[in-house]
Amino acid sequence: MAASLTLHPDRALPLDREQRAVAREIYGQTAHLPLICMHGHVEAEVLASNTAFADPARLLVTPDHYVTRMLVSQGIAPETLGVRRVDGGPTETDSRAIWKTFCANWKLYRGTPSRYWLEHELVEVFGVDQVPSAESADALYDRISERIAEPGFRPQQLLDTFNIELISTTDPAGSDLAHHAGLARQGLGERVVPTFRPDAVVHLDRPSWRDDVAALAKVSGTGTGDYAGFLDALRERRAAFAAAGGLATDHGHLLADTTPLEPAEAAAIYDQALAGTVTADQAARFAAHMLYVFAGMSCDDGLVMQIHPGVLRDHHAGIAAKHGPDVGFDIPFAAEFTTALRPMLQTYGHDPRFRAILFTLDETVYSRELAPLAGAYPSLRLGAPWWFLDTPGGMQRFRETAVDTAGFYNTSGFVDDTRAFASIPARHDLSRRVDAGFLARLVLEHRLNLDEATETAVDLAYNLPKIAYQRRI
CATH class of the missing domain: 1.10.2020.10 (uronate isomerase, domain 2, chain A)
Incomplete structure (x- = not known):
């Protein structure tokens, strides 16, 4: 007879009995809250077509x-x-x-x-x-x-089954957003929203860059034959994303560098990319420059920036060549934030129109760099433990290293990062359990009372994601 599979009601809660009892009480107040899924990768087409899996x-x-x-x-x-x-x-x-x-x-x-x-x-x-x-x-x-x-069990019906109040997709800058238009016609335009991801058109040395820029020109109706037109095309698409309900942008750069270029130099590098002569160093400097430019655009249109550097994509060239990008061979490496983000923060860090949410795969920077930055700049929030850190231990260590300096309210609350639609409730459930355990310890150490801990747990699970991703204008 096959072994029985059951779920323990106290899974992922603390081992200590007294702490577990308090955690169980806190978790009970968050277990059934709606899900806010603002860093998602479920395809818009899946939701719009609503076909069976x-x-x-x-x-x-x-x-x-x-x-x-x-x-x-x-x-x-x-x-x-x-x-x-x-x-x-x-x-x-x-x-x-x-x-x-x-x-x-x-x-x-x-x-x-x-x-x-x-x-x-x-x-x-x-x-x-x-x-x-x-x-x-x-x-x-x-x-x-x-x-x-x-x-x-169709995708749209699962939005209700899973209690998903709001979910984002992640869409390239060249997307025509046709699937989101279809969702809007079905009455889901405010529940399923796009997120603007321009990576394909700002990394000038990617093999498909010129094709992607051509697609951007076509969908925007704006010529991208020079740098000025390129910026105009990006602004047009950002406006289209915002009109479709978009709340955020998403930037998966190798580094967090935000050093701006002089406009003439940026234009010259862009021209070299069009000519096929851009160097790796020029491409890296242009990518950093564009993060700075996008921060300015966020002040204009209110879209929240999500920045998540520190991943060497397609680590094994043979696997990437054989199977294409994003098949599981993306490997984290140490990323620096304090000096890298300074140019952007010098200009926009105290601008009330600007909001950036920072994600990392390098735990060592939480206490050393990210928590102090988020604890100082009103424009910054720390994103939830992400990707390789989206684990019970990673979530616990995040709270232990970030809360002392940044507190709870300079974080985004929990946002899942997944293409695996059916796993979304499990990911939120795990976060709520880990947070309940952490808060229970603070209660037992007489650092919070139970009412404060419960209120904080509800905020982390539900209120903070909504606040963090609220358009700034």
């Missing part, structure tokens, strides 16, 4: 970088997991086989946040009561297939 493997395994990354680390080829090849070469198309590979390797996820999220999904979302294994794989596949075939 294909099957368990293509919902829970193949598109989830956390899941596939672990399996690849154990020598399982991406092709075996259905990850597409750029050259159109063969990959596994039997979703039941992909699912069985995942289930047979369930033990690999022990101790990881993926295990927590997946268990929550299997039990709470899909009604599964068996532990994944090679033996249970077929039964689980059939049960989940039945669930996702139900009319109430």
Whole structure:
């Protein structure tokens, strides 16, 4: 008989009994609050088309970088997991086989946040009561297939099931936002909003840069044959995103550098990019310059900046060439913020129209740089522990290193960062449990009373994300 899969009601709460009892009381006040999902990567097309999910493997395994990354680390080829090849070469198309590979390797996820999220999904979302294994794989596949075939399991219906009040998608600057227009026609325009992501057009040395700039010109109706036109096209698209309900921009730069260039130098570098002669150093300086420029644009249109540097994308060139970008080989490295952000903050740090939310994958900078910055500049908020830090331990360490200097109210509250739609409730649930445990300790240390701790927990879970992402004008 397959082992039974259940969720302990006190999972992720503190071990100490007295602290756990207080945490349980605090968590009870946040467990059922609506979800604010303002750093999301669920595709707008998925929500607009509202078609049924294909099957368990293509919902829970193949598109989830956390899941596939672990399996690849154990020598399982991406092709075996259905990850597409750029050259159109063969990959596994039997979703039941992909699912069985995942289930047979369930033990690999022990101790990881993926295990927590997946268990929550299997039990709470899909009604599964068996532990994944090679033996249970077929039964689980059939049960989940039945669930996702139900009319109430379509993406739009899950917004209600998951209690999602607001969710953002992340869209390139060249997007025509057609799917968001479709969502607006369906009455969801204020519930599903776009986020402006211009990375593809500001990193001048990317192989697809000229194609992406051409797409920007086409959708904006503005010529991008020179730097001035490029800026005008970006402003036009930002206005279109704002008109479609957008609240934020998203910037995934390698470094946090915000050093501006003189306009003439920026224009010259842009011209070299068009000519195909731009150097890596010029591209890096232009990217830093554009972060500074975008801060100014945020003052004009009120869109909140999200900045998350410190990731070396596509670490293995062979994997990137074979499977394309973003297949799980993005690796964190140390990023510096204090001097890097100073040019932007010197100009805009105290401007009431400006808001930037900072994310990092380098825990060492929370107490040394980010918390002191957010504790001083009214324009800054610290984003929730992100990506590799989106873990029970990472969340706990974030509170321990950031709150002393920045407090709770210079943070964004919790915002999930995922393409895995079905995992969204699990991610918010974990954050609420960890915060309840941290706040319970402050209560028992007589640093907060219970009412203050409960109010803070509600703010972190619900109120602060809404405040942090509110347009500034």
